[in-house]
Amino acid sequence: MGRKTLFCIVAAGVLAVAGAVVAETARGPVTNLPLPRFVSLKASKANVRRGPSLTHRIDWVFKRKNMPLEITAEYGHWRRVRDIEGAGGWVHYSLLSGARTVIVEHDMLPLAMRPEANTPAVAHLELGVVARLGECGPDWCYLNAAGYKGWAQKAHLWGVTPDELRD
Structure with a gap:
């Protein structure tokens, strides 16, 4: 095995380990809280939008207060969430609670x-x-x-x- 091949193997291993560490310590750019993380729905009704603003289309409405949701991304006052079925979209942060369910x-x-x-x-x-x-x-x-x-x-x-x- 040549030096170049050995270097490529070592470099690939280092990148794989670094990627795993980054994945475990991913933090939201707005809150600096871990991503993904679980929260619950504070409101009894929440519009789920295609994008992180009021101008984006409403795809559906969550109607179950206290339902657990997983936050997968943050953008300003918006959080991208998904439910138990994998359905999701963007919800305003004021409709979410840190109370865990x-x-x-x-x-x-x-x-x-x-x-x-x-x-x-x-x-x-x-x-x-x-x-x-x-x-x-x-x-x-x-x-x-x-x-x-x-x-x-x-x-x-x-x-x-x-x-x-x-x-």
Whole structure:
């Protein structure tokens, strides 16, 4: 193997590592908060626009207050978001909240008394239920849904990343 080939291989490895580090530490140019990140819909109705201004066409309207959304980009007072189905667009930041919620992705998900398998369930959550997110460990998150509080397996929730830990 020649020097030129070895240099190209090493350079490609360095660029790959640098790209991974940049991807993990991406920050919004407006807020300097991590991208992507989860938020919730503050309003009971929010126009979702094709671009980041009032002059852009409204593609649809979100109508579910507290619905979790993932912010993927920022531009001025606008945030590009996507929902659980991958649909998205630009929403004004005043319609979003930092309060965290999740959507249950498994029908009749047990809400357990403790973050352990085979513990008694205080309730069972239906598919699509929106719950307020509390602390999260590696595998379990504490939820509050319609007054019921308990632990649910993180793998069955949308609105929290698999590696996210919360106090």
